[in-house]
Amino acid sequence: MLMIKQDPSLLQSEISIPMTLNNQPHEPVRRVVFHFGQWQRDFLVRYRDDSEQQIGLPENLDLPFQIPLNLKYQVKLDGHHLILGPVVGFITNQKKENLAPKGLNISYRYMRLLDDNGLTFICAVDGINVKEQTIEGYYYSHNDEEPWKKGVFPFPAALYRRATVPNSLYSELVNIMGDEIFNSYPFNKWETWDWLSSNPELRRHLPYTERFSSVQVLDSMLSRFGTVYAKQENGKASENLFKISKEMQAYHVFDSEGKEQILPEEKAEEFFSSFIKKKYILQQEIEVSRYEGRHIDFRMIMQKDGNQQWGCTAIITKFGERNGITTIVSDSGFALSGENALRKVFKLNRKQTFRKLEEMTSICIEMCKALERTGGHYADLGVDLMIDKNLKVWILEINNKLPDHSMPFDFLKDANLLQKVLSTPLEYARARAGF
Amino acid sequence: MKKKYKIIPDMKFRSCLTVNPFRIEELNIAKKGIWYFRFGLQAFELKVETSDEIAIDELHLSIDVIDQAGIPLDSQYEITIFGNEIIIGPYIGILATHEQSRLEELLYASYSKYIYDYPAIGGAILIFSLEGVDTKNDIIEGFMYNPVTDIWEKGQYCYPSSIFKTISMNKELRSFFQTKYKDRIFNIYNFNKWQMYDWLSNISTVKDYLPETYLYKKVNNIESLIVKHEELYIKPIYGSRGRGIFKVSNLQGKYKISYDKNDGKQEVIVNSIVELLEFLESQIKHKAYIIQRAIVPQMIDERMVDYRMILTKDQSGNWKENGLVSRLGMTGNITSNISTGGEAEDGETILQKSFGIDAHESFRLHKKMREVAFEAALGLEKSGVHCGNLGIDMLLGKDQQIWIIEINNINPNALIMVRVGDRNQYYKVKLANMLYAKKLAGFSEEEA
Known part of the structure; x- marks a missing residue:
């Protein structure tokens, strides 16, 4: 750790660095490219043999930005590149x-x-x-x-x-x-399926999905799965969510509040035209597990850490409202740690619980890696999983835009874990910035 | 997730491996020429064939190779290709005890927990004793895990690819295993308290966190030390669980010696250095001891508090913390060991209680402790010990100064996690040990 000082004795083109940084005593670096964030400039090196660990910069650098002098920095001399940081935004x-x-x-x-x-x-x-x-x-x-x-x-x-x-x-x-x-490109629900379903390991854990491009698609999905969910491609987890089934030539459409609408076949084209226009997807219904009538799913907080590796920082079980079709943790919902839920709801023994948690984690890690192979740079995702009655793990949704991890903690009340969740992306960013 | 394969015995050919054509492409083993098939330390020359009739997740292996290598057929294997070798595995050995007769009881009592998440590990897992190693014939008599029946099968097996060693052993054996395994065995050397200090005090990033320590000598340095430090601990070099520890306090001309007995604290007051030395000699006899400056820790209700941090390496080979537990000694005791009646609690909770700080501050302190622990782990490895599993005992002074008191690398017991109610963390430690052994066996994490 060292400080930055302005040094009036330096010329405009000079930078001073402590002697101790010189790791090539026989051929000391004479010129460096100095990096501060993305900014770079070429400098002549002056070595200072003083005990104070500091980098000296000339007084009138005339920069369009500041280099705060009241902070402690790390420095790396890598060949003729002198990197000051980490600079993270x-x-x-x-x-x-x-x-x-x-x-x-x-x-x-x-x-x-x-x-x-x-x-x-x-x-x-x-x-x-x-x-x-x-x-x-x-x-x-x-x-x-x-x-x-x-x-x-x-x-x-x-x-x-x-x-x-x-x-x-x-x-x-x-x-x-x-x-x-x-996180780089904000992928939506359709892209989640489109990018990941070609991976056979992940395909098994993804509910079958199609674009809601016509009533014919809806009908073919209904005949295959009985019940389907319609979700907006770009919507948030539980916004504009509908559950659709068909009985006796009539569509039954439930909205997220549980209100039912019954539509005769001939009204379908007109009714669903807004779905088609507003870009919905259709998704196979998964046999949900319920506890006391509540929907249960798992929020996996998937983050890269200071080693730049994916890991699961926390698993939180969310319980929805009684008889609701989602698990929005609202006033009447609540949250539990993943472990407690598996033992309580699914009646798993310790070994089964441990195995299931590890399985959930490794599916999510594989998924995160696949997302990076196919679409971008991610480091902080909230993944919603569900476990069906046969204990099979399903990937419901990946929150990649602005995952708000603090929300389930309002219920879980684990301050230590929340600290870890909030600070892990910064640790990653610093590592990524070279330190 | 790496692909898993079943091995199917093939009666038609000799020295031959037959694979589905799709997989041959994917594994990049389509080239003609020489291939070696490796299981554990054994390799066999064979030819690779392809056939459409073979399922995509099967490997048909001629029976002569299966027999010679002793490959368990109920396991799920991964494949890695290294040069001209097709390696299946992982084949991991756990060296669990010295005596063969103790194996069976240990298997079901404790070692089964290592494979709670077998699907994540896969391959063949052998548990054996030192006595079961037949160095003349390169055979190990031990128990192989069968994931289908969930039973450990007794038998004679070839040497595994990597070894997780949970016991101590002598120099000859260490050299034997080092010769065979190089860096694919971990925890091979078990250092004592003096070595730990002697090595780490040379490492600049660690030395400030070690209380000054000296080797106990007969005609002694103790006199000058007791003047300098007021309070000293005298600890057996090889002891554990707080056994055999004496605390010496300077009472201006008199000296107080305190030590823990099962029923509580014992105290002896002596009137001179000579008497002090006589007393210590009578207790210590010829065993090797260290003298350590006594750190005055932050206490809770007059109880000693110390912390154990568990560090493991996982499949990536990086160190990870697997939990921080604090141990509270009995009131008045000189150690906080739970085997002498202490209690264990979640580390951060006790950090908050003992220093009166909030969750933010304890998070920060915990993080600092973790960084110090990582530096110590790296320091040990620089000293030539290949570690994968450490228990780091720390004290915190009143000023929140961090002190490393002791480091245990003979399979430190993570059972303490269960005491604080974090059973999954306990299983995670065991799984991490196996995944690190898996990495050493040549099956590292996939690249992102």
Whole structure:
């Protein structure tokens, strides 16, 4: 860990580094490419033989951004590349005016638990300046009464996307940063099926899905599965969810509140035309497991860690409302740890419980890897699984846009686990940024 | 998820492996020429054939190879290709005890838990004793797990690909296994308390977390040390569970010696250094001891608190923490060992209680402890010990300073996780041990 100092004795083109960094005593590096986030500049090296671990920069660098001098950094000399960091950014909002130190203090209270380690900043979509390659936002400064400080920064080495980024801006970001943005492309429900179902290991765990392109597709799905779910391709987990079955030439359509509509066949074209227009998918019904009439599913919090490896940080069982068709954990729903639920609901013994949890985890890890092979860079996903009556594991949904992990914890009340869930993506981002 | 295969005996050919054409392409073993088939340490030259009639998840292997290698047929195998070798496995050995006669009881009592999640491990798993190793004929008599019947089958088997060793053994045997296994056996060397200090105190990232420690010598350094540190622990080099530990306190001219007996604390006061040495000699006899500066830990209700962190390597070969447990000693005892009547509780809960901090702060402290533990684990490996499973005992001073007191690498017992109600974490430790052995056997995690 070292500090950055401004050194008036340095020329505009010079940087000073401690002697101890020189790992090639016989042929010390004379010129370096200095990296701070995505920003790079060529410098002449001056070695300083003092005990203080610091990097010296010339006074008038004339940069469009700041290098905060009150933070501790790590430094790596890799050949003639001198990398200062980690520089990590989070995009969390659309508008910078909605970012405020007070709110950040609450949402990112776990920051103070992490090491004073490089630059971590939070920004909004409209704070990104592609032309200048700078980002306006707030950075976190440890040991300060008011830890969030406003500033302008270079593009970071790793960017955690927690807000919707318009396509054109996203392309610009990729153009500058490459693949260092996660979660990258927000795939929808159709793409989940489309990307993953060609993998035979995963196919077995995915409910059969088709695009709701015509009433004929609906009819063929109904004749095959009896009951199907219609969901909006881009909708959230439980928005615009319908359960459809057919009896005596009439469609029975239940909405997520359980209200039933009965449609004679001849009304179908007209009724379902809005589904077709609004891009719905049709999905095979899975025989749900219920506990006291409640829907049960499992939220698997899948994250990459500081070793840049996928793991399951937490498994939370969600219980829906009595006789509801979803598991929105609302006032009358509740949550349990995965282990307790398997023992209580499925009456598994210890060995079976352990095996099932490991199986759920390994299916999800395989799925995360497959998503990265087929579609993008991900590091923080909320995966909803279901276990049917035959104890088979089904992948219901992958929340990749803005997974809000704190929600089930409102019920689970495990502060220690929540800390881990919230801080793991940052650990990953720092590792990704080279440290 | 790697593909799993069943081995089907083939009576028609000799030295031959027949595979579905689709798989031959996928495994990249279509080339003509020489192939070796490896199971454990044995390799057999054979030819590879292809046939449409073979199911996609089957390997038809000629019976002569199956017989010679002693391949269990009820297991599900993975395949890796390495150079000109087709390796099936994993074939993992667990060296569980010295005496053959104890194997059977251990199998069902404790070792079955290692394979609770057999599907994740797969392959052949052999449990054996040192006595069962026939070094002349390269045969091991032991018990092989049959996943179909869930029974351990007694028999004679060839050497496995990797070994998870859970006992200590002498130098000759260590060299024997090192010769055969190189880095595919872990926990081969079991260091003592002095070696741990001696090695780690040379490692810059760790040395600040070790209380000063000295080897106990007869005509002694104890006099100057008791003046310098006021309180010292005298511990047997090889002891565990807090047995045989003495605490010596300097009472200005007099010395108090405290030690735990089953029924509580014993105290002896002596009037001079000479008497102190005499007392210690009478207790210690000829055994090797260390002297360690006594750290004053943060206590709860006058009870000693220490922490055990369990570290394991998993299939990726990276260290992971598998839980932090705190142990509270009996009131007034000089150690917090649970075998002398202490209690175990969840580590973070006790961090919060003992320092009066919230979940945020305990998370941070826990993280710091984990980082120190990882550095110590890396330090041990730099010292030449191949580890895969460590129990790291730590104390926290009143200023939250972290101290590593002891590190156990002879299969530290994770049963303590069950005591704090985290039974799954206990199984996870066992699974991690097996998955690391699986990696060593040549079956590492798939690349993303």
